[in-house]
Amino acid sequence: MSEPILELRGINKSFGPVHVLHDIDFDVHPGQVTALVGDNGAGKSTLVKCIAGIHPTDSGQVLFNGEEVHIHGPRDAAHLGIEVVYQDLALCDNLDIVQNMFLGRERGKLGLLDEADMEQAARKTLTSLSVRTVKSVRTQVASLSGGQRQTVAIAKAVLWNSKVVLLDEPTAALGVAQTRQVLDLVRRLAEQGLGVVLISHNMNDVFEVADRIACLYLGRMAAEVNTKDVTHGQVVELITAGRSGDLGIARPETATI
């Protein structure tokens, strides 16, 4: 197996008295889709936000390409090549696709915008991801469907020569056909050599696109397994009980004390 591009070692995070993440170890490998699963409140979104620099961690190490890094804010993460596609999309409805894809990182000199350059780069990225559903890159995001919006959000993350893309429930609000589009896109990202983290509740999605599955249980990493080594049932048990046979936390009841 290739060297992980992103490694977390012993990450802890508390919100006041609530200890949300306990000693999390987590690896992301380039060219692979790692699914991050867990029940509501297991800490999936918190973990992603810690990686993205939105929440500072209390303790623990983050290694990127084998070197320790300190992420203090979204800009640090972006600088390393870590991009997050959030559940609630983080797109501006009143801007068009190009404007959204370059939001906060507009190209141009002296505060002026180089629209032509941005438009061409946006189109190139969308074409490289074989996005066929968007008619014009100058369409306002408000008039796109849910799947198209998700596509734009993902393409936005890819635009930056990013190394790791974290997707927070990208298919949660989508219909069958649109889910299809997005999953294909997720797969293509991995094929392009990116490390992809997919947070999902949907076991079908996870088993379809993920190479590895990391399962969180009450803020602990219950197991990191290869998708082909486990069954649906085992993953569900890991999610709900934190263990399945010899996989998972030894005794979750004692472990939480």
Next chain:
Amino acid sequence: MSNTTSETAPDAPQGAAISDFGIDTTSQSTGEAVRDYAARLRGGELGSLPALLGVVVLLIVFSSLADTFLTLGNIANLLAQGASVVIIAMGLVFVLLLGEIDLSAGTASGVTASVMALHLIHGGNLLGGMGDTVFYLFCGLLALAAVLAGIMRIWAGVALSVVALAVALIGVPANPWVEMLLAVCVGAAIGCITGFLVARVGIPSFVVTLALFLAWGGVILQFIGEGGTLGLRDDIIFNVANGNLSTAGSWALFVVAAGGYGAVVLGRHFSRLRRGLVASPTPIVLVKVGAVLVLGAVATYALTLNRSKSDLVVITGVPFVVPIVLVLLVIGTFVLERTRYGRHVYAVGGNQEAARRAGINVAQIRMSVFVIASSMAAIGAIVYSSKVGSVDPNAGGGNTLLMAVGAAVIGGTSLFGGKGKLRDAVIGGAVLAIIQNGMGLLDQPAAVVFIVTGLVLLLAASVDALSRRRAASAVR
């Protein structure tokens, strides 16, 4: 899952990806563009079209009812009357784009006008004009504004506040240009305070500006004294709203403004076409540019004719307010459309959380729009003080601010943020100015004027709300 793949994957071959996607690289035909536009209108994206139609309807109605309405003298007068509201409204568009409101812009403009008048009347001695306590408080507030702007790293705000402070402390002798600069700088300082309270302290803009609306009203009273009036006896300041360009100057303005517009629009259009980018069809662009050129030429020609009612004096030329409004419009539009800052304003107005996650300094953007709004309000104050020739305690009070907000909204700026252009303020301001002017010519009492203005605003807001509902249901 596998069977859905074959069902939903597009039938088009893989090679179609680029051509399918490339609908935007080849420009549309004219017919398509027109149909597209019609579809967008039906979908609820009206923009400033209702306001433009309103201007046309009002022009027809008033010119048929009042003989004097379409006279050259009245048209020039109308431009000068409407200019101050339009300028304040242009500043407010920035605030409205964030979904905020600045209720204090009116009285803040009054404060800048009274500072300007005090400086002029007392020969630059603001200390003598205000009295010790008031003067030191005034300087303290300017210094505070500079510090607040510094905290938020809005350097333009720091610079303008410091200039105002320097002018006040040094006692620069009275000079109309210094006075006007002082007014704008004081406006910027006021905006720094408002913006800091909204963006950093986190008080809703409605409450902050409501409080400041009252407070600035009091400050104006303090500066001018109850029942007093400060006369502005200075030719340059008087000419801002009442003077005209020479005939040659008027045509030079036409060449620069309309020619510049044409050159920029056509240049950009063809460079986009050449590089294979999204572009409107060439005929439509040509028609747009042609319309601007023809209208500009007709207006310039009309305004260079003598419009004096008596045979003794000759009044010709384009009023100064026209280039003033045009310059502000061009600069503001450029900032909003073509700079990173403008893009961030739209982004924060559209989705504040998305903007924050994209690494935009949301607080800074939110503060900066108040600085812009108050500075523009100060320019508006210069224009209306010049028009009246004096500053009284009611300057900028009453419904000045609400007219400006009304102008922006009638023009198509959304109160919910994210949607609007600077030209909306101009078109909306034209609607309001025409109503006020036309009703006046028809000898209607103030009661009727207010009621009609209110109803027009209500109509504009309803059009906005209905079109938004339409747009919301059209999505997906």
